[in-house]
Amino acid sequence: MRELAIVNLTKRFGRVRALAGVSFKVRGGEYVAVTGPVGAGKTTLLKVIAGLLEPDSGDVLVDGQSVLGLAPEERNFSYMPSGQSLFPHMTVYDNVAYGPRARGLSEGEVAERVRRALELVGLWHRRSSLPHELSGGMRQRVALARALASGADLLLLDEPLSALDLLLNIELRHELRRLAKSLGLTVIHVTHNFEEAMAVADRILVLRSGVVQQYGTPEEVYMRPANLFVASFSGDLNVLEGSVVAARDGCLVVELNGLGELLVEGHGFQVGERVVVAYRPEALLLSREQLSGPNAFPGRVVELRFLGPLTTVELEVGGAAVVARLPSHEASAFRRSEPVYVHMPPGRALVYPYPRAGLAKALAV
Amino acid sequence: MNMPEVELSHVSKRYEDAVALDDVSLRVADGEYFCVIGPSGSGKSTLLKVVAGIVRQDEGHVYIGGELVDDLPVEERGVALMFQEIYLFPHMDVWENVTYSPSVRGAEPEVVRRIGLELTDALGLALDRRAMPGELSLGAQQRVALARALASGADLLLLDEPLGSLDPRSAVELRRELRRLAKGLRLTAIHVTHSQEEAMAVADRIAVMRRGRVVQVGTPEELYFRPASPFVARFIGGECNFLEGTVVGEEGGLLVVDVGGLAVKCAARGRVGRRVVVAVRPEFVELSRVSSPGSWRGKVLDRSFMGSYVRYSVRLECGVELVAKSPPTEAFEVGGEIYLRVRWDRAIAFEYPKEGLSRAVAYE
Secondary structure (H helix, E strand, C coil): CCEEEEEEEEEEECCEEEEEEEEEEEECCCEEEEECCCCCCHHHHHHHHHCCCCCCEEEEEECCEECCCCCHHHCCEEEECCCCCCCCCCCHHHHHHHHHHHCCCCHHHHHHHHHHHHHHCCCHHHCCCCHHHCCHHHHHHHHHHHHHHCCCCEEEEECCCCCCCHHHHHHHHHHHHHHHHHCCCEEEEEECCHHHHHHHCCEEEEEECCEEEEEECHHHHHHCCCCHHHHHHCCCCEEEEEEEEEEECCEEEEEECCCEEEEEECCCCCCCCEEEEEECHHHCEEECCCCCCCCEEEEEEEEEEECCCEEEEEEEECCEEEEEEEEHHHHCCCCCCCEEEEECCHHHCEEEECCCCCHHHHHCC | CCCEEEEEEEEEEEECCEEEEEEEEEEEECCCEEEEECCCCCCHHHHHHHHHCCCCCCEEEEEECCEECCCCCHHHCCEEEEECCCCCCCCCCHHHHHCHHHHHCCCCHHHHHHHHHHHHHHCCCHHHCCCCHHHCCHHHHHHHHHHHHHCCCCCEEEEECCCCCCCHHHHHHHHHHHHHHHHHCCCEEEEEECCHHHHHHHCCEEEEEECCEEEEEECHHHHHHCCCCHHHHHHCCCCCEEEEEEEEEEECCEEEEEECCEEEEEEECCCCCCEEEEEECHHHEEEECCCCCCCEEEEEEEEEECCCCEEEEEEECCCCEEEEEECCCCCCCCCCEEEEEECHHHCEEEECCCCCHHHHCCCC
């Protein structure tokens, strides 16, 4: 498969619009994560691609050919639903061998694939166990091995790591990506967890209420979120409100409520327009003395939380609660309750029009 | 005098086929925010249930405020409980839920009103007093549950995965509020979580549990910089590199360890000639395009941009793979050649575990 194209898919369940014109392309060998809050349409999208749901309109093309007329088993995709999906009465080996056998491969070829897949997930030594004899994490790895051994062109994984203990989840994310890459597989991986999406994916598709919000590399989505929702969904965010008092040459001066004037980079805003200016915690800089230059605001350290490599500094700035995150060796210069200057670099500001539906609604997951 | 608010003394608890708590002794100070972390099945929830009085220990004693509470039922221990599942009366509004406990205990209407106002204010629910639980987000519902638990007047807060059912953003917000509230109301809190990051964010001190035992107690800094075992080194921080080596000497209070032909100095216990395992956190592995004394040559196998850092996996010429975490300001290409330096002053050597490294650090 060279390319999978999703073209303007729509799907309704009664009055609920699960997919509202979703389009994107996946290159052969690419790892794409589909993420968004509960109810965004992620699983529906995966099921339509797998052939388990028929869309109301739109198309799914493999190398330019529609596969909508094909039954799920004719599409050469491997779909791994969320939750437990192993055959309970079959051994680990037979579970993983199911796909290749169904494809009519010789027992020799089947054995080779099963061994390779089980070794990759570290469970070859448990091949004779039954699913109920394994931990939840192990069962999930077997399900993954089964998807990998299927020999399909495209893996469709729905929350493949969600049943794992958080720590195992974090380690398996990277293994899963490397595995897919080393086998040259094309993957669409659904997760509600943006961090997991960043860890595994070449590109991330952010969905909300059946609408694509953004499609880009982890850097693009995190550093340049397309809208306030994506900005908030993709990581911690300080949200400040204000209005534009000057706009020139790609720069804006924003009068922030309660703080004063802020100089930021931004295009396409009018003087007088209400805006939201957002900063990632690690984009903020702190100093004990006032440094020259714009965008320095006096504040106070409310709390320091050591998180290992990074320390979170909770601040009070002009009556607003602001959170900064800095390398722990830099954070040791600051003390609780002490005054501090918070610098907001113009180039790191994320500026959006003030949402018509209100801030809470725009940020809600 | 500062009495230990909660003390467990040699507490053990067995279930039919498993040891849940194995001779656990702990002291949680008055007003302390204390976290208990560990993998699934490590006994952390059982520990909380024993303190609450939901589960009776087989051996040992539990003291709250200096008083032996082994025979006190849960209602008489003065504890506010909060779980992952959100327990609210669905047909009562926020106000009725929060004031339920003082009302049924027959408090004066003025007192009930004051408690209700204080707690809904403290938890940011002032605008939602007449909302029904079903109209609120999960994060707000969990705040109502907390207000309701506190309305009983308890000063010991027991939290079992209180953020487990929330989306990541709400979880980060609520954990900040939990700590602020506990400190503001001078409560003692014991908070059980499987997330080391959550624990680091809220706790004064953390107990790390494994196989029913407490393997280390300390502040977030102590656990991060001075882990007591390879398991704690892996558990705190989420990911850790382990390099095998041999102690070849001692110099200025540090051990000289031969790691892959390189003599490195690191903090450790151990004797010359002993096999050790050196724990190196990914953030103490520095990458560069140019070589420098003591650097190793390698190749970038994979790269993940993670927002506040970039995670690289690197294969050294000797075949060993290491994980490095770098600031996002630098970018190294996948497949590219790279020079890697370890901050050995931040590395920690442990005696090579008898059971083998993979068993010693397994999440069980």
